[in-house]
Amino acid sequence: MTPDWVKDAVFYQIFPDRFAKSSAVQKSSNLEPWDSKPTPHGYKGGDLLGVVEKLDHLESLGVNAIYFCPVFQSGANHRYHTHDYMVVDPMLGGNEALKTLISAAHARGMKVVLDGVFNHASRGFFQFHDVLENGSQSAYLDWFFIKGYPLRAYESREPPNYEAWWNYPALPKFNTDTPAVREYLWGVAEYWMQQGIDGWRLDVPNEIDDDSFWQEFRRRVKNVNPEGYIVGEIWETAARWLKGDQFDAVMNYVFSNLAYDFLAGQRIDLSVVKDTGLKQLGQRPLDATGFAKGVQDLLALYPWDINLVQLNLLDSHDTPRIHSIIGQDVATYKLLTIFQMGFVGAPCIYYGDEIGLEGQRDPDCRRGMPWDTQKWNIEILEFTKQTIAARKRIPALRRGSFKVLHAQDMTILFERSTDTSRALVALNAGETSVNLEVDGVYTDALSGSRVEGKLELPARSGMILEG
Numbered sequence: 001m002t003p004d005w006v007k008d009a010v011f012y013q014i015f016p017d018r019f020a021k022s023s024a025v026q027k028s029s030n031l032e033p034w035d036s037k038p039t040p041h042g043y044k045g046g047d048l049l050g051v052v053e054k055l056d057h058l059e060s061l062g063v064n065a066i067y068f069c070p071v072f073q074s075g076a077n078h079r080y081h082t083h084d085y086m087v088v089d090p091m092l093g094g095n096e097a098l099k100t101l102i103s104a105a106h107a108r109g110m111k112v113v114l115d116g117v118f119n120h121a122s123r124g125f126f127q128f129h130d131v132l133e134n135g136s137q138s139a140y141l142d143w144f145f146i147k148g149y150p151l152r153a154y155e156s157r158e159p160p161n162y163e164a165w166w167n168y169p170a171l172p173k174f175n176t177d178t179p180a181v182r183e184y185l186w187g188v189a190e191y192w193m194q195q196g197i198d199g200w201r202l203d204v205p206n207e208i209d210d211d212s213f214w215q216e217f218r219r220r221v222k223n224v225n226p227e228g229y230i231v232g233e234i235w236e237t238a239a240r241w242l243k244g245d246q247f248d249a250v251m252n253y254v255f256s257n258l259a260y261d262f263l264a265g266q267r268i269d270l271s272v273v274k275d276t277g278l279k280q281l282g283q284r285p286l287d288a289t290g291f292a293k294g295v296q297d298l299l300a301l302y303p304w305d306i307n308l309v310q311l312n313l314l315d316s317h318d319t320p321r322i323h324s325i326i327g328q329d330v331a332t333y334k335l336l337t338i339f340q341m342g343f344v345g346a347p348c349i350y351y352g353d354e355i356g357l358e359g360q361r362d363p364d365c366r367r368g369m370p371w372d373t374q375k376w377n378i379e380i381l382e383f384t385k386q387t388i389a390a391r392k393r394i395p396a397l398r399r400g401s402f403k404v405l406h407a408q409d410m411t412i413l414f415e416r417s418t419d420t421s422r423a424l425v426a427l428n429a430g431e432t433s434v435n436l437e438v439d440g441v442y443t444d445a446l447s448g449s450r451v452e453g454k455l456e457l458p459a460r461s462g463m464i465l466e467g
Contacts, residue, residue, distance in 0.1 A: 001226075001244075001305065002248045002249070002305050002306055002308065002309045003199070003227040003228065003229045003248060003309065004227065005065075005111060005198075005227060005229075006065075006229050006248070006249070006308075006309040006346050007308045007309060007346070007398055007399050008064070008392075008398050008399075009064055009065040009111065009346045010062055010063050010064055010065065010341075010346070010347055010348075010349070010388050010391065010392070011063070011065045011066070011067050011113075011311065011346055011347065011348035011349065012058055012061070012063040012065070012066050012067070012348070012349050012351060013066075013067045013068075013069070013313070013316060013317070013348055013349065013350045013351060014051060014066055014067070014068050014069065014351050015046075015069045015078070015317050015351065015366050016046050016047065016048065016051070016068060016069060016070075016071055016079070016092055017043055017044055017045070017046045017077045017078070017079075017091075017092075017366075018038070018044055018046050018351075018366050018367060018368050018369060019046050019050060019051055019054070019351050019369050020046055020047075020050030020051055020053060020054045020369060020371065021034075021044070021045045021046045021047050021050040022047055022049035022050040022052070022053055022093070024049050024093075025047040025048075025049050025050070025091075025092070025093045025097065027045050027091075028043065028045070028091065030043075031043050031044060031045045032044050034368040035368060035370065036368075037364065037367070038077075038363040038364065038366050038367055038368070039363060040363050041076075041077065042077065043077050043091065044077075044368050045091070046092075046368070046369075047091065047092045047093045047097065048071065048088070048092045048093045048097040048098055048100070048101045049093050049097050049100065049101070051066075051101055052097075052100060052101050052104045054371075055104060055105065055108060055110070058110070059108055059110075060385070061349075061354055061384065061385055061388060062385060062388030062389055062391075062392055063110065063349070063388075064109055064110050064111065065110060065111040065112075065113065065198075065346075066105060066110060066111070066112055066113065067113045067115070067201055067311075067348065068112070068113070068114055068115060069115050069317055070082065070114075070115040070117055070203075071088050071089060071092055071098060071114060071115075072084060072085050072086075072087060072088060072089060073087045073088070073089045073090070074089060074122065074124070075122065075123075075124050076122075076170075077366075078317070078366070080115075080117050080171075080203065081121075081122035081123070081124065081170055081171065082117050082121055082122055082125060083122055083124040083125055083126075084125075084126070085184075085185075085188040086188065086191065098195070099195065099196075102195070102196045102197065103196075106196070111198035111199070111229075112196075112197050112198050113197065113198055113199040113200065113201055113229055113231070114192060114197050114199075114200060114201070115200075115201050115203060116188075116189065116200040116201065116202050116203060117203040118174070118176075118185045118188075118189075118202065118203070118205070118208065119165060119173060119174065119203065119204050119205070119207045119208050120164070120165040120171040120172060120173045120174060121171070121172055121174060122170055122171060122172070123153050123169070123170050123172070125172075127140035127143045127144075128140070128143070128144060128172050131143075131144065131146065131151065132151055132153055135149045135150060135151075136149055142175060142178045142180075142181075143174065143175055143178055143180065143181050144162055144163070144172050144173065144174065144175055145162055145163035145172075145173060145175055146161070146162045147161045147162055147163075148161035149161075152169065153169050153170075154169055155169060160172075165204070165207070173207075174208075176208050176210060176213055177210075182213060182216070185217075186216060186217060186220045189217055189220055189221055190220045190221070190223075190224055193221055193224035193225055193228055194224055198225070198227070198228060198229060199221075199228045199229030199230060199231070199248075200221065200228070200229070200230055200231070201231050201232075201233065201251070201311075202230065202231065202232045202233060202247070203233055204233055205232040205233065205234070205241070205247070206232070206234055206241075211240075211245075211246065214241065214246040214247070215245050215246055217230075217246075218230060218245065218246055218247070229248055229249075229309070230246075230247045230248045230249075231247060231248060231249045231250060231251060231311050232246075232247040232249075232250045232251070233250070233251050234250040234251065235251075235253045235277065236253075236254070237254060237301055238250045238301075238302075239301060239302065242302050242303075242306050244303070244306075248306065248309055249306060249309045249310045249311055249345075249346075250310065250311065251311045251313060251316070251348075252310040252311055252312045252313065252345060253277070253313070254298055255295075255298065255310070255312045255313075255343070255345065256278070256312075256313060256314055256315075257278075257280065257281065258286070258291060258294045258295055258298065259314065259336055259339055259340070260278075260281045260282075260314075260325065260326075260336070261281065261282070261284055261285055261286045261291075262285075262286040262287075262288070262290070262291035262294075262410075262412075262429055263332060263335040263336050263339060263427065263429050264281075264282075264325070264326050264329075264332050264335075264336065265282075265285040265286075265429065266282070266285060267326050267327060267329050267332050268281050268282035268325060268326065269324065269325060269326070269327050270282050272320045272324050272325055272360050272361075273319075273320060273325060275361070276319055276320055276361050276362075277318055277319050278319050278320065278325070281325070287409060287410060288407040288408055288409060288410055288411055288412045288429075289407050289408070291407070291412060292404045292407035292412055292414075295343070295402075295404075296404065299344060299402060307344045307345060308344060308345065308346075308398075308399060309345065309346055310344070310345035310346065311345070311346055311348050312340055312343060312345040312346060312347050312348060313347075313348040313350070314336055314340060314350075314353070315350050315353065315365070316348075316350055317350070317362070317365060317366055318362065318365075319365065320359060320360045320361055320364075320365055321350065321352070321353065321357060321358055321359040321360075321365050322336065322350075322353050323353070323356055323357065323358045324358045324359055324360050324365075328356070328358070330377075330379065330380065331460040331461065332460070333380060333383075334383055334461070334462065335427055335429060335460065335461070335462050337383065337384060337387050338387055338425065338427060338446075338462035338463070338464060339425070339427060339462070340387075341387040341388060341390065341391040341397065341464070342391070342397055342414075342416065342423070342425035342464055343402075343425075344402050344416075347388075347391070349384070351369055352367070352369050352370075353384075354380065354381050354384040354385075355370070355375075355376035355377055355380065355381050356376065356377030356380045356381075357369070357370065383446075386445075386446050387446065387464070390445035390446065390464050390466070393445070393466075394416075394421060394423050394445065394464075394466055395418055395420065395421040396416040396417050396418050396421035396422055396423045397416050397423055397464070399418055400415075400416035400417045400418045400421060400422075400423070401415075401416065401417055401418070402414060402415070402416060403415045403417075405424070406436060409430060409434075410428065410429040410430030410431075411426070411427065411428045411429070411430060411434050411436070411457065412426075412427050413425070413426045413427075413436055413438075422466075422467035423445075423464060423465060423466055423467060424438060424442065424463075424464075424465040424467065425462070425463070425464055425465075426455060426457055426462060426463045426465065427462040428457040428458070428459060428460065428461055428462065429460065430459060430460070431459050431460070432459050433456060433457065433458050433459055434456075434457050435454055435455065435456050435457070436454070436455045436457060437453065437454055437455075438451065438453065438454070438455050438465065440452075440467055441467075442465035442466060442467050443465070443466045444463050444464070444465060444466075445463075445464040445465065445466045446463065446464060447463075451463075451465055
């Protein structure tokens with residue numbers, strides 16, 4: 001079984017160093033200006049109490065779940081270089097700040113999901129540091145894949161003489177065949193679940209190529225909280241991990257690709273996505289028929305209970321931002337958002353997308369969230385709120401079946417329905433207005449207008465019809 005609450009969730013992804021900072025957390029002296037372009041190594045000073053102070057914004061948006069990029073002590077602004085998995089980074093406010101955040105979020109009905117980086121540690125991780133200090137006499141040799149001494153732990157002309165993620169010396173890979181390593185990582189997962197988090201997003205979990213590791217990980221998490229959410233970062237199809245014994249869901253990049261190729265098409269800025277994880281976008285523009293087949297094939301990959309909790313995203317900390325991908329085209333943003341809120345699975349908004357924040361490849365996609373509302377695109381913000389509200393109001397959009405009613409040229413009409421709720425989602429990605437026949441009487445959930453019998457759908461527009 002998958003967590004029931006995820007079916008009703010609208011996620012918001014936060015990169016902790018860049019979302020908000022509180023004066024209650026002591027700051028380091030050497031911080032980058034908040035509004036300056038981000039750099040690979042610079043800190044801007046965001047923290048978890050800053051998030052607490054901005055929960056009103058998330059609540060007004062309609063968000064009821066937060067997914068955080070890593071929060072544990074690290075020597076990197078993104079914190080994927082973990083030093084200590086049991087300590088929240090002091091720059092983020094430490095363990096007490098996370099405790100405060102969890103309590104404040106739960107009081108508003110919001111869930112909290114943390115990022116678990118279990119494939120690799122960092123140079124600063126205690127057990128690896130012990131190998132650096134003691135070489136072949138270290139007590140922790142079997143925690144890693146050591147090939148020679150002394151360790152080449154910093155950039156040099158030769159690759160590191162130990163296994164590291166993508167051969168980056170800063171990221172030594174765990175040897176998860178070692179019982180002590182397995183118990184340590186499972187213990188981390190259990191501990192933070194016991195502290196009240198609601199689940200884990202797993203970083204590159206496919207690189208721990210061991211079903212038994214993830215099966216036991218799931219058992220440990222679910223023993224603490226049967227409703228704990230486990231979502232893996234798998235960029236391709238993921239049937240191996242979605243059989244009900246490992247992950248509940250994956251970050252649904254297949255969804256993202258289909259959405260952009262149909263709804264954005266030639267508006268995709270190829271120079272922005274080049275050499276990124278979304279580099280294939282724009283290479284195979286889809287018409288409505290191809291799009292309908294793509295989404296139906298996607299839904300056929302997994303059991304329905306898993307489809308309902310897939311994490312449906314349009315961008316993330318690992319990709320260019322949506323507004324840069326589509327060249328700030330508001331109509332395309334609206335089409336993508338309607339589809340995201342109307343499709344099967346849990347939508348996930350990357351912080352700042354709701355107010356028009358731009359950003360190209362990493363690290364530019366990790367800019368500081370602007371809190372001067374004069375810099376916000378209010379049209380985008382209000383539209384995002386409307387579509388989220390429609391999803392939350394209409395049960396069929398969260399839990400309903402999926403059926404394509406019409407797919408022709410650049411227009412698609414699909415139905416979401418339960419025994420007591422029905423909605424139609426209409427998307428016209430073309431350049432001309434179209435007329436569609438609909439059975440019955442509906443209300444346009446975004447404009448409030450009445451639709452009966454026939455639907456006129458302007459060019460580059462969409463509707464959510466509540467029946």
